[in-house]
Amino acid sequence: MLRAVGARSIDELFAPIPEQFRLKRELNIPPQMSEAEIVEWFRARAAETGHGYAMFLGAGAYNHYRPVVIDALISRGEFFTAYTPYQPEIAQGTLQSIFEFQTMICELTGMEVANASMYDGSTASAEALMMAIRLTGRGSALVARSVHPEYREVIRTYARYQGLPVKEVGFGDNGRVDLAALKKALTPETACLLIQSPNFFGTIEDVAELAEIVHKNGSLLVVSIAEALSLGVVKPPVEADIVAMEAQSFGIPLGFGGPYAGVIGTKERFVRQIPGRLVGETRDKNGKRGFVLTLSTREQHIRREKATSNICTNQALIALMANIFMSIYGRQGIKELAKQNLAKAAYARQQFAKHGKILFEGAPRFNEFVVQTKEDPYVISHRLADKRIIAGFPLIKFYPELSNAAVWCCTELNTRAQIDLASGEVR
Amino acid sequence: MRDDKITKATTHISQNEGLIFEKSSPGKKAYRLAPLDVPEVDEQQLLGKAARQDLGNLPEVSEVEVIRHFTRMSTWNYAVDHGMYPLGSCTMKYNPRVNEFVARLDGLANAHPYQPEKASQGALRILKALSEQLIEITGMDAITLQPAAGAHGELTGILLMRACLESRGDARKKILIPDSAHGTNPATAAMVGYQVENLSSNQQGQVELSALEAQMNQDVAGLMLTNPNTLGVFDQQIGRIAEIVHAKGGLLYMDGANMNALVGKTRPGDFGVDVMHLNLHKTFSTPHGGGGPGSGPVACKKFMEPFLPVPVVIERADGTLGFEYNRPQAIGRVRMFYGNFGMLVRALAYIMANGPDGLRQTTEDAVLNANYIRKQLEGTYDLPYKTPSMHEVVFSDKLQQQYGVKTGDIAKRLIDYGFHPYTVSFPLVVHGALMIEPTESESKEELDSFIDAMKAIAEECEKEPATVLNAPHNTRLSRLDEVTAARKPVLRWKPQQAKTAAE
Numbered sequence: 001m002l003r004a005v006g007a008r009s010i011d012e013l014f015a016p017i018p019e020q021f022r023l024k025r026e027l028n029i030p031p032q033m034s035e036a037e038i039v040e041w042f043r044a045r046a047a048e049t050g051h052g053y054a055m056f057l058g059a060g061a062y063n064h065y066r067p068v069v070i071d072a073l074i075s076r077g078e079f080f081t082a083y084t085p086y087q088p089e090i091a092q093g094t095l096q097s098i099f100e101f102q103t104m105i106c107e108l109t110g111m112e113v114a115n116a117s118m119y120d121g122s123t124a125s126a127e128a129l130m131m132a133i134r135l136t137g138r139g140s141a142l143v144a145r146s147v148h149p150e151y152r153e154v155i156r157t158y159a160r161y162q163g164l165p166v167k168e169v170g171f172g173d174n175g176r177v178d179l180a181a182l183k184k185a186l187t188p189e190t191a192c193l194l195i196q197s198p199n200f201f202g203t204i205e206d207v208a209e210l211a212e213i214v215h216k217n218g219s220l221l222v223v224s225i226a227e228a229l230s231l232g233v234v235k236p237p238v239e240a241d242i243v244a245m246e247a248q249s250f251g252i253p254l255g256f257g258g259p260y261a262g263v264i265g266t267k268e269r270f271v272r273q274i275p276g277r278l279v280g281e282t283r284d285k286n287g288k289r290g291f292v293l294t295l296s297t298r299e300q301h302i303r304r305e306k307a308t309s310n311i312c313t314n315q316a317l318i319a320l321m322a323n324i325f326m327s328i329y330g331r332q333g334i335k336e337l338a339k340q341n342l343a344k345a346a347y348a349r350q351q352f353a354k355h356g357k358i359l360f361e362g363a364p365r366f367n368e369f370v371v372q373t374k375e376d377p378y379v380i381s382h383r384l385a386d387k388r389i390i391a392g393f394p395l396i397k398f399y400p401e402l403s404n405a406a407v408w409c410c411t412e413l414n415t416r417a418q419i420d421l422a423s424g425e426v427r
Numbered sequence: 428m429r430d431d432k433i434t435k436a437t438t439h440i441s442q443n444e445g446l447i448f449e450k451s452s453p454g455k456k457a458y459r460l461a462p463l464d465v466p467e468v469d470e471q472q473l474l475g476k477a478a479r480q481d482l483g484n485l486p487e488v489s490e491v492e493v494i495r496h497f498t499r500m501s502t503w504n505y506a507v508d509h510g511m512y513p514l515g516s517c518t519m520k521y522n523p524r525v526n527e528f529v530a531r532l533d534g535l536a537n538a539h540p541y542q543p544e545k546a547s548q549g550a551l552r553i554l555k556a557l558s559e560q561l562i563e564i565t566g567m568d569a570i571t572l573q574p575a576a577g578a579h580g581e582l583t584g585i586l587l588m589r590a591c592l593e594s595r596g597d598a599r600k601k602i603l604i605p606d607s608a609h610g611t612n613p614a615t616a617a618m619v620g621y622q623v624e625n626l627s628s629n630q631q632g633q634v635e636l637s638a639l640e641a642q643m644n645q646d647v648a649g650l651m652l653t654n655p656n657t658l659g660v661f662d663q664q665i666g667r668i669a670e671i672v673h674a675k676g677g678l679l680y681m682d683g684a685n686m687n688a689l690v691g692k693t694r695p696g697d698f699g700v701d702v703m704h705l706n707l708h709k710t711f712s713t714p715h716g717g718g719g720p721g722s723g724p725v726a727c728k729k730f731m732e733p734f735l736p737v738p739v740v741i742e743r744a745d746g747t748l749g750f751e752y753n754r755p756q757a758i759g760r761v762r763m764f765y766g767n768f769g770m771l772v773r774a775l776a777y778i779m780a781n782g783p784d785g786l787r788q789t790t791e792d793a794v795l796n797a798n799y800i801r802k803q804l805e806g807t808y809d810l811p812y813k814t815p816s817m818h819e820v821v822f823s824d825k826l827q828q829q830y831g832v833k834t835g836d837i838a839k840r841l842i843d844y845g846f847h848p849y850t851v852s853f854p855l856v857v858h859g860a861l862m863i864e865p866t867e868s869e870s871k872e873e874l875d876s877f878i879d880a881m882k883a884i885a886e887e888c889e890k891e892p893a894t895v896l897n898a899p900h901n902t903r904l905s906r907l908d909e910v911t912a913a914r915k916p917v918l919r920w921k922p923q924q925a926k927t928a929a930e
Contacts, residue, residue, distance in 0.1 A: 001795055001796075001799050001871060002795065004799055004802060004803075005795070005798045005799055005801075005802045006802065007798070010791045010794075010795065013791075013794050013795060013798055013815070013817075014692050014693075014791075014794065015815065016660070016661040016663050016814075016815050016817070017661055017663075017689075017692065017693045018663060018665070018666060018698075020666070021665070021666065021693050021694075021697055021698040022692065022693055023691065023692055023693050023694055023697070026691070026783035026784060026787065027563055027564060027690075027691055027783040027786060027787070028563050028783070029560045029563055029564070029778060029782065029783050029786075030560075030779065030782065031782045031783070031784075032779075032780065032781060032782030032784065032785050033779045033780060033782070035525050035780070037779075038525055038529065038776050038779050038780060039525065039528065039529060041779065042529035042532055042535065042553075042772070042776065043532060044549070045534075045535065045549030045550070045552050045553055046532040046533060046534030046535045046549055047534065047549065048534075048548040048549030048552065049534040049535060049538045049546065049547055049548065049549035049550045050534070050538070050542055050543075050546030050547070051533045051534040051537045051538065052533070053542075053546070055539060057539045057541050057542060059541055060540075060763060060764075061539055061540050061541070061764070063537075063539065067457075067458065069457070069490060069493055069494060071531070072494070073493075073494065073497045073498070073501075075527065076497075076498070076501045077506050077507070077508030077509075077522075078501035078502060078503075078504040078505075078506045078508065078509075079497075079501050079504065079506070079716070079717055080506075080522070080527075080714045080715075080716050080717070081506040081507035081508045081522050081714055081715065082504045082505065082506040082507070082715065082716075082717045083512070083514060083517055083519060083715040083717065083718060084715070084717070084718035085717065085718065086514075086850075086851075087505075087838070087839075087842065087847065087848055088904070088907050088909075089839070089842055089899050089902040089903075089904055089905070089906070089907070090503070090504065090505035090842055090847065090899075090902060091503075091504055091505065091717075092500070092503035092504070092903065092904065093500035093501045093502070093503040093504035093717075094504055094717035094718065096444075096446065096500055096503075097497070097500060097717075099446070099918075099919070099920070100446055100447050100448070100920070102918055102919050103446075103448065103484075103919040103920045104485060106919050107482065107483040107484050107485055108482070108483075108485070112919075113918045113919065114918075114919070116718075117719070119575035119576060119579060119719075119720075119762060120575065120762060120763060121763070122760075122762055122763035123575065123579070123761075123762055148763065150760060150763035150764070151763060153737075153759050153760040153763075154759070154760050154761060154762060154763060156759055157586065157736075157758060157759035157760055157761055158618070160586075160758075160759070161586070161589060161618075161619045161620035162618070162620060163620065204474065204477045206477075231479070232479070232482065233470045233474065233478060233479050234474060234477055234478070234479055235474075235476070235477050235478060235479045235480075236479065253531075253536045253537060253769070254536070254537055254538060254539050254540070255535070255536055255537075255538070255768050255769045256535065256538040256539075256540050256547070256550045256764075256765065256768040257540030257763070257764025257765050257766070257768055258540075258575065258720070258762075258764055258765070258766055258767040258768050258769065258770075259575070259719075259720030259722075259767035259768075259769050259770060261720075271916065271918070277718070278916070278918055279918070280912040280913070280916045280917055280918050281912070281917040281918075281920075282907050282908045282909065282911055282912035282917075283907070283908050283911070284904040284905045284906060284907050284908070285905040285906055285908075286904075286905055288903075288904055288905075290904045290907045291907075292907050292909050292912050294909065294912040294913050294916055294918075295913055295916060296913075297913070299610075300578070300610040300611050300613075300614035301609075301610040301611075301853075302610070303610075303614070304610045304613040304614060304623070305613035305614055305616060305617040305623040306617070307610070307614040307617075309614065309618070310578045310581065310582060310611045310614035310615040310617075310618055311576075311578055311579075312576065312577065312578045312610075312611050313576055313577075313578075313715075313718045313719040313721055314718055314719045315716075315718075315719040315720045316716050316717035316718035316719050317714070317716030317717055317719065317720060318716070318719070318720055320497075320716075320717065323447075324493065324497060326485060326486075327447050327457070327486055327488060327493050327496070327497075328457040328458050328490070328493055329457075329458050330451070330455075330456065330457070330458075330485050330486050330487045330488065331451075331481075331482045331483070331484075331485040331486065331487050332456060332482075332487060333456060333457075333458045333460075334482055334485060335479075335482055336460055337458075337460060339468070339470055340460060340463055342468055342470055342473060342474075343463055343465050343466065343467060343468045344465055346465075346466075346468050346473065347465035347466060364473060364474045364475060364477045381543055382543065382545075385542075385543050385545060385546055390539060390542050390543070390546070393541050412460065412461070415464055416464040416465050419465070
């Protein structure tokens with residue numbers, strides 16, 4: 001081949017790299033390993049990472065069962081070794097899957113349109129807030145303090161250089177957004193209020209009431225959903241203008257935090273301001289139904305610096321996992337599964353109440369609850385880890401006023417025995 | 428229409444399949460839950476007016492229907508596993524299966540991001556090992572693995588530049604971006620509050636030094652450069668470019684989209700780059716997944732390290748690893764948790780399988796393959812820039828346009844020949860571009876087969892242009908009406924569609 005290209009040596013092809021910048025040694029990284037050695041190395045790392053523990057952590061990443069069908073299907077090379085469906089004639093598998101995903105997200109969230117997915121819930125929330133700014137032409141935003149603290153950090157990072165003041169609104173004794181504080185914080189410049197429901201404490205917000213207050217001010221309501229499964233039993237936030245959701249609960253492995261998939265849903269009239277890819281239905285020359293990427297004039301490859309976002313790809317394979325999950329459980333299963341979560345958490349709350357104090361009573365919740373203990377939650381967490389239990393998330397890190405409190409989560413995978421054991425260890 | 432030169436592909440029976448919603452009927456199910464071992468609850472009572480009444484039109488199907496539905500759909504996709512996927516700038520290389528295997532190991536796949544550090548040591552060790560190796564590969568000093576994709580890495584990198592310049596007292600107003608750049612570059616600069624100033628390329632497709640000197644001033648935060656650029660051309664003036672940017676107090680950002688041309692042969696850190704992102708889904712073989720998930724780590728020089736997103740992985744006094752959050756100058760977070768960990772696992776497995784010599788040879792093979800295609804197709808297709816190519820080559824459709832055929836048409840005909848098309852009409856600096864990136868994964872036989880196809884299509888353009896203009900002919904669907912799709916968007920299925928969709 002070198003002869004065919006007219007080069008004497010491979011290095012001749014690298015002549016464009018100036019001599020002084022050429023690497024004249026091998027990279028200082030470990031030597032090649034065989035497949036067996038690689039597997040062995042990662043098995044050792046996996047063994048150093050706790051698994052098979054009873055999991056009571058939620059806080060933005062939820063331990064739900066993943067039907068094996070998901071990996072069987074997404075392991076098909078036709079799905080996972082393809083790229084963005086730029087050539088629809090040979091990408092209908094990916095395109096139809098995204099169209100189905102968009103539809104299911106609409107059905108679940110009560111929104112009229114949804115995009116093809118975003119990186120994750122935190123970035124989807126930040127992008128949703130930016131979208132609200134564009135839609136209203138206003139220059140500041142409110143974010144509830146009960147939104148996942150790491151989501152808020154991402155929002156702050158995104159907003160920082162857009163010249164957007166982002167103010168936070170506190171929570172009341174029931175864990176819900178403090179309405180009096182909200183009313184005080186709203187100004188004619190407020191583009192939106194961003195809330196999470198169920199929020200970081202597991203409390204379900206009164207979306208309708210918040211929407212009414214916010215809309216009266218001419219502002220938009222953005223609802224972030226970190227625990228997608230809650231929508232199996234919780235009324236969807238139909239009063240919201242934009243929904244930013246994390247789909248991890250739908251068959252996506254915890255995976256030490258990623259990859260997950262965010263998604264943005266909204267009203268049809270706002271679709272031109274939605275960021276990310278969209279798939280639409282159309283026909284081919286013979287009138288057959290097919291799907292294509294569409295409304296791309298919003299996007300960076302056309303609009304460059306005037307685009308709605310710099311986002312390019314989405315999380316197609318992760319959205320596919322969610323699509324398969326929703327297909328497996330479907331209309332009845334998602335509800336039954338959600339009901340099991342509700343029941344487990346309700347039982348656990350009773351058990352934990354015997355040993356600690358349950359905070360934020362007085363508002364409905366899904367599968368998370370906050371327990372205040374005499375003992376430092378980190379000490380509890382440490383002790384339980386030795387008993388192969390992963391305890392709830394200590395809140396002091398983000399909420400200094402909630403010292404000695406932790407948010408615990410129970411899913412369908414937590415057995416009664418686990419709950420009894422863990423709650424018995426709390427003091 | 429003659430198809431006798433089509434050797435790589437043959438049409439075969441392709442299963443039809445409607446939308447999942449159209450297969451649904453009440454009572455079908457593909458799941459069974461474990462019996463509840465705690466008391467049942469009444470959700471209406473527990474949730475009150477927050478309770479949901481029904482789940483609308485979510486499907487109800489059986490397990491075998493789920494399997495068949497997605498299996499049938501999968502067969503409508505073209506993928507790297509089918510053959511060459513020369514989508515320029517996307518580096519569609521082979522995705523090793525061992526990477527998939529290790530990423531799914533219990534422990535790595537099931538670890539909760541907030542589980543205690545002492546129960547996360549293996550995962551932390553992976554983050555640390557990958558960080559160190561990417562730092563060595565790029566010649567930089569520090570890295571964050573948090574960004575979820577290339578564009579997200581760009582955002583992180585430009586945020587780092589801005590924070591760094593701000594700490595020196597002046598964030599400045601503008602970012603210079605060459606006209607050949609990917610659209611994410613200007614979109615990113617805008618998200619960080621910078622104005623975008625276009626920088627023209629010269630006849631060789633490289634940065635015009637005089638233009639850079641004229642435009643680089645105290646208002647300019649820096650230059651966002653893709654090197655090799657989207658023409659596949661390594662900017663030989665890179666040393667001078669870095670000097671000019673640095674002399675005016677600016678910073679040099681490198682878009683690492685084309686790092687597959689450099690690994691093991693040169694290091695951005697050695698040629699003056701201050702901050703850059705990598706695309707693990709391009710250079711480091713993590714699968715593209717039909718459009719994500721990606722992963723876009725950002726590496727930088729020592730002086731920018733304090734601004735990296737939180738948290739960073741540190742080694743504690745007792746030798747265990749942990750996360751450090753207390754970093755007052757950090758830009759904050761760009762994503763929750765620690766990034767697309769599953770992709771990081773795969774990238775590390777790729778680096779381990781290759782080692783230093785393997786990574787170098789990968790780069791050499793990728794560049795050799797691109798130059799082989801260039802040599803074989805030059806003359807058949809117009810080569811607008813004669814500058815040496817690295818890992819990809821950009822032709823134009825100038826020779827075919829005399830027959831009324833454009834790059835998009837040639838791409839569609841290539842589908843009939845059993846290949847995924849190259850990147851169409853990009854970069855914008857080339858009118859009617861055909862951007863071809865073979866990667867190192869392709870054998871000479873596969874390359875020759877592609878070259879034969881491209882030559883056969885060129886001949887068709889001349890002799891029977893209608894065949895090319897109406898392509899593809901052998902796919903399930905012919906060309907789709909994208910104009911109507913955008914004018915009257917149908918972005919979701921609705922029940923009433925079921926009736927009209929029957930065909």
